[in-house]
Amino acid sequence: MRGSEKLLLKLSLSCLIMGLSAMQSMGVNNQIYVDLGEISSELNGKIIMTWGYIFRAEENYLELSDGSSKLKVYTEKKGRIGDLVIASGRVKCWEKRCYLIPRYEGEVQIRNREPKKVSGIENREVGELVLLEAKLISEKDYGSFSVLRIKTKEEEIKVFSPKRLELTKGRIYSFSGLIVIYKGEPEIVLREVRELG
Amino acid sequence: MADNFLLFLLAISGAILASITGTIPGMHVNNLISILIPLFPILSRELGIEGLAVLIVSMAVAHTFVNTIPSTYLGAPDPSTGSILPAHRLLLMGRGHMAVVLTLAGSILSLILSLMILPMFMLVLPILSQIIEKNTSIVLSGILLFLIASERSYYRRIYAMFIVLLSGILGIYVLDLGFLDQDTALFPSFVGLFTAPTIIHSVLTSGKVPRQIIRVRTRRKELMRGSLAGTVAGIISGVIPGVSPSIAAGLIRKSRNEREYLVTIGGINTAEAMYAMVMLYLLGATRSGPAAALKSIFRDFSGDLFVVLIGTALVSGGLATILAMFLSRKFSSFVEKINYRLVAISVLFGLSSAIFLISGVRGILVEITALGIGILPIYFGCRRGSCMGFLLVPIAMRSLGLNELILPVFN
Numbered sequence: 001m002r003g004s005e006k007l008l009l010k011l012s013l014s015c016l017i018m019g020l021s022a023m024q025s026m027g028v029n030n031q032i033y034v035d036l037g038e039i040s041s042e043l044n045g046k047i048i049m050t051w052g053y054i055f056r057a058e059e060n061y062l063e064l065s066d067g068s069s070k071l072k073v074y075t076e077k078k079g080r081i082g083d084l085v086i087a088s089g090r091v092k093c094w095e096k097r098c099y100l101i102p103r104y105e106g107e108v109q110i111r112n113r114e115p116k117k118v119s120g121i122e123n124r125e126v127g128e129l130v131l132l133e134a135k136l137i138s139e140k141d142y143g144s145f146s147v148l149r150i151k152t153k154e155e156e157i158k159v160f161s162p163k164r165l166e167l168t169k170g171r172i173y174s175f176s177g178l179i180v181i182y183k184g185e186p187e188i189v190l191r192e193v194r195e196l197g
Numbered sequence: 198m199a200d201n202f203l204l205f206l207l208a209i210s211g212a213i214l215a216s217i218t219g220t221i222p223g224m225h226v227n228n229l230i231s232i233l234i235p236l237f238p239i240l241s242r243e244l245g246i247e248g249l250a251v252l253i254v255s256m257a258v259a260h261t262f263v264n265t266i267p268s269t270y271l272g273a274p275d276p277s278t279g280s281i282l283p284a285h286r287l288l289l290m291g292r293g294h295m296a297v298v299l300t301l302a303g304s305i306l307s308l309i310l311s312l313m314i315l316p317m318f319m320l321v322l323p324i325l326s327q328i329i330e331k332n333t334s335i336v337l338s339g340i341l342l343f344l345i346a347s348e349r350s351y352y353r354r355i356y357a358m359f360i361v362l363l364s365g366i367l368g369i370y371v372l373d374l375g376f377l378d379q380d381t382a383l384f385p386s387f388v389g390l391f392t393a394p395t396i397i398h399s400v401l402t403s404g405k406v407p408r409q410i411i412r413v414r415t416r417r418k419e420l421m422r423g424s425l426a427g428t429v430a431g432i433i434s435g436v437i438p439g440v441s442p443s444i445a446a447g448l449i450r451k452s453r454n455e456r457e458y459l460v461t462i463g464g465i466n467t468a469e470a471m472y473a474m475v476m477l478y479l480l481g482a483t484r485s486g487p488a489a490a491l492k493s494i495f496r497d498f499s500g501d502l503f504v505v506l507i508g509t510a511l512v513s514g515g516l517a518t519i520l521a522m523f524l525s526r527k528f529s530s531f532v533e534k535i536n537y538r539l540v541a542i543s544v545l546f547g548l549s550s551a552i553f554l555i556s557g558v559r560g561i562l563v564e565i566t567a568l569g570i571g572i573l574p575i576y577f578g579c580r581r582g583s584c585m586g587f588l589l590v591p592i593a594m595r596s597l598g599l600n601e602l603i604l605p606v607f608n
Contacts, residue, residue, distance in 0.1 A: 004414070007302075008522065009522075011302075011306070011515075011518070012305060012515040012516070012519050014515070015305060016512055019208070019511025020205060020508065020512060022511060023509065024201055088501075
């Protein structure tokens with residue numbers, strides 16, 4: 001083997017080594033899967049992958065919930081309440097609160113979901129996206145959000161609305177939203193409300 | 198994600214597999230991917246989608262290294278590369294192995310150079326791509342004019358214009374008026390425009406292949422100049438839609454000699470394959486068959502995966518170089534014993550049969566028409582990149598909004 005071929009061989013071996021170390025150092029294995037509820041300050045700085053449903057969608061972050069725990073994911077991506085999000089990135093914790101900072105936008109994947117029409121939420125699962133027709137009983141305004149009480153044929157349900165609404169008591173509306181647990185009780189996080197009739 | 202060791206094994210397997218398929222004359226990486234597509238559901242279940250992505254990238258990169266072997270020894274180029282006549286000329290001088298080594302050097306140096314340029318490129322790409330997107334018609338018309346104007350004499354410029362026009366009309370019929378199914382339209386067209394004319398020309402003009410000398414003479418300057426030119430041309434080809442490696446080769450300055458030209462050609466293919474992947478990661482744009490295949494399996498492309506795929510490209514390129522050198526030595530040892538004309542005609546027959554199976558009689562008609570156009574640059578002595586009017590004219594027309602005016606005339 002002469003000079004040029006030796007040079008090629010050396011370059012090939014260098015490429016093989018560089019490639020192997022790139023594959024190894026990026027460590028696809030370094031990324032660990034963690035359930036939303038397990039994210040704590042112990043994971044500060046670690047790269048994780050998790051999933052949850054959009055609980056609140058703001059301009060620069062999505063707040064995810066798995067029904068009982070919440071996590072803010074900083075992203076520009078747009079989603080609607082109840083959509084399923086699979087996100088990975090670095091955990092940042094500050095004063096016992098943790099956030100997820102994706103390293104690239106591609107690390108946030110949003111799966112759009114359509115609500116299922118139901119008549120009540122008693123036997124429904126947490127995380128389900130439901131659509132129901134109900135009468136508005138009361139609306140309590142908390143400034144940036146409001147809490148509604150609605151009544152279907154079957155039960156009375158608490159609804160959390162991330163936005164302030166101006167609805168008329170006694171009227172029937174169709175509410176779509178995500179079932180979550182708040183202080184041990186199931187409630188709906190409102191995605192959309194429409195007046196019927 | 199799949200285990201790192203499994204990914205590494207898949208990168209190696211992809212390179213070995215492509216080293217086998219890459220020696221099949223006229224086999225383009227897109228054909229290879231289209232054969233694999235029906236197996237994607239099974240492969241992604243068994244290997245994981247990251248594993249499948251590693252396999253695709255590894256095969257795509259290794260293919261750009263190994264396809265120099267049929268180009269050189271059988272005179273059947275990869276359809277997108279266009280001219281391999283210098284490699285074939287070296288074969289007839291008993292220097293086939295040297296031609297392969299030069300092309301491989303171009304490929305591997307370009308692989309390293311394109312990675313070195315990558316960080317800077319990532320900064321400018323978003324702006325660059327916006328400019329190109331807004332001015333596609335101007336960019337493509339400019340490229341067409343440059344291809345014609347850069348011919349060496351007045352007569353050749355007129356011939357080149359004529360070839361651009363003819364191939365453009367063929368492109369309008371095949372791509373815009375739907376003469377062939379869009380998924381399979383490129384194969385018969387490119388075989389007719391590039392592969393078949395080269396095979397026919399080499400059958401008609403070549404004498405007996407002499408005993409091959411396994412000795413390689415290169416100058417480092419030639420390697421550096423050629424690979425740099427190849428990298429730049431490959432990036433242009435990977436970034437601008439419709440610009441194939443052969444057009445990009447025509448855009449860069451003329452190589453000083455055949456050896457440097459071969460280094461450049463090797464570099465273009467590899468840099469184009471790399472930057473098609475970069476375009477997919479940064480902008481979600483598909484500029485090659487493998488990139489389209491990756492996009493079909495990933496909704497989003499994460500940074501981790503991108504680095505793993507870059508690592509895969511390095512592993513695959515490194516291994517493919519060693520395998521291609523080994524295969525080239527083997528080919529060199531028996532190429533003078535085989536009946537070259539018989540092999541070349543068999544290759545042409547095999548490709549035409551594949552076209553008939555994929556696209557039927559219409560595919561053969563397109564191949565023959567394209568062959569009539571593709572043979573012209575060889576006899577007029579102008580650049581074969583002029584045949585890329587086939588792609589450039591329809592795309593430029595579309596971006597100029599002339600389709601509604603011109604298509605009814607052809608219809």
